[in-house]
Amino acid sequence: MDDRDQSAPGSSSSARKRLRTSHACDICRSRKIRCDGLSPCTSCSVSQTECTYGSEANSRGKSDLILEGVLRVERLLQQMNANVVSYRAPLQKPPCDDSGPISDSQHPSANYARNGQGNLENAVLDAMHTSTTESVLQWPHFDVFPSLRNDYVPIFELEQARSPVKMRPTSIMYPLVSQDEIDSILEAFQDNVNFWYPTLSRQQLDKVGLAAKCLSAGVSEDYTVQSCLAHLTMALGCASQTVAGLARRTSLPDDQLKRRAEQKEMGDLYFDHALKRLHVAQMDVGSEATQCLFFTALYFAFLRRPLQAWEFINAASAKCLLLLSYRPADETSEDQERIRRIFWSCYILESDYLAELSALPPSGIAPIESSIPLPGVLPYATHPNPLQEEHSSLYLLACISMRRLLNRVHNLLYARNATLDRRRFPPIVAELDHQLDEWRDVLPSAFGFTVDTADVETEAGAFLRQRYLTCRSVIYRPYLMWVLSGGGVGDGPSAREVEGCRLCLQACLLHVLNLRGFAHTVLVDTWICSLSMAGAMLVLLAASRIPSVRSVISPSLPTAGAHLSELLRSWQRVLGEPSSPSVDQAVRVIGEADGFIKQVFAAGDILALCGRESG
Structure with a gap:
């Protein structure tokens, strides 16, 4: 019903509502989303953000809007921690209906308080976690593919054996640029x-x-x-x-x-x-x-x-x-903000490397990350274009919050002492998936994306979609590991378990198919990305050998390996010599896994009939 037709002419509250409907609140305007004009508006209520209306379209400064983004992400992270920590204690066996797919009615948020209070726990990536590509390669499901392991050299051994970076003996050569x-x-x-x-x-x-x-x-x-x-x-x-x-x-x-x-x-x-x-x-x-x-x-x-x-x-x-x-x-506010930004950038990159080389000695920054303010609290001009500067700050915040979530996912599901307990992981998976969607919901419109293979408006948004898909695939991987380990023997995996596998494999395959030569990926993450993609192909190979799981894999899977191999080889050509032995090995693993996947798809259920099916 339209308030403009039903409100009394003398109603001040109705007049105020009409006035506010004519322009968005400051937060909705900055995020370029529709505002309903309420006080507070629905969007700000959901995100627990202070809702204010200016008399003009740009009533607040850019730094204020960035600060709102900082505070919004901090509140979200506090809420995420409060929800996840409740699962660390041993859970009593909940009533579980395995007869159907995962539904909203089974979501743990209905049973656990979401007040966001309490201490913020540091998002530290556990040393020797079990989600590295090399850990996946040790799954017994690859015993039937001995070449994957026989020709494999440990990553550290490959990298340690490399020749040092060559330096020119003199400074005679120097760039001559206009x-x-x-x-x-x-x-x-x-x-x-x-x-x-x-x-x-x-x-x-x-x-x-x-x-x-x-x-x-x-x-x-x-x-x-x-x-x-x-x-x-x-x-x-x-x-x-x-x-x-x-x-x-x-x-x-x-x-x-x-x-x-x-x-x-x-x-x-x-x-x-x-x-x-x-x-x-x-x-x-x-x-x-x-x-x-x-x-x-x-x-x-x-x-x-x-x-x-x-x-x-x-x-x-x-x-x-x-x-x-x-x-x-003599520290200035610029020095202080610079150190904070470097701190958070190091936190992201160190966690990325620990995700694949889990025995690397940590620097010590992760255990104190919750006590360090996020970037953007102090003024720090980085770009002449105000919009680009704002997007840059929010992009860094998005990467920080995603890395913190990824670290918690790894710790809860893949830490050394984590066990594949059927009573434990389903509610944790559901909660983490909910937090992942919350992360996506608070992204600025400039970084928005759909969860499919459609093009993304900005390269930054496309890169963040890759992060989202990575996180979703590892969140749902315990369902696949459960089925692969024989957890669904007897009548076979339940519909809920198959749906969990489907969500894992869907995210995994979308992560592969959506990969492009994003500048951020190629410049900083070529090594990390190559290992991550090799791990994704290994997961897809293991799943393709289980008939009940293979039925939920997209038919586009046989195209994934060629897509990855072409991309990674093209990046190697652009980046030049010396090439990375780790990346070269990852390309080989991707190619072999792709060949085995095509064989499995071509053979149908022959492997199962021959007794080679591992599930």
């Missing part, structure tokens, strides 16, 4: 690295631009933190140019490959000069010195050198811990 090229390199850095990890302020960027003009063989012999930072920024800008636009194409002509090779060579040259100055940053204790260590880690990630990247993430994290514990007397 002012236009400098501007282009720094713009690429801003649009990519400083968008994903907005740690470099505009004031710093201006100094880098001035320093870059003086970076020549005759003028650049200053061994300072600022000079090291300038070289690293230029190196990462060249790396950004190298990987730009790969999401829109799968193959590149020779002239494009040559141009990108030249850009990478330029980046390597800047990085070479940065490494010769890195000792200055290592001996200094300050926010910019910490930034140098973090940028060094990013460039090693670009080079697909995971052990070196982890080493410098660890070093940057140590300086963050020091500067957060003992604040320098």
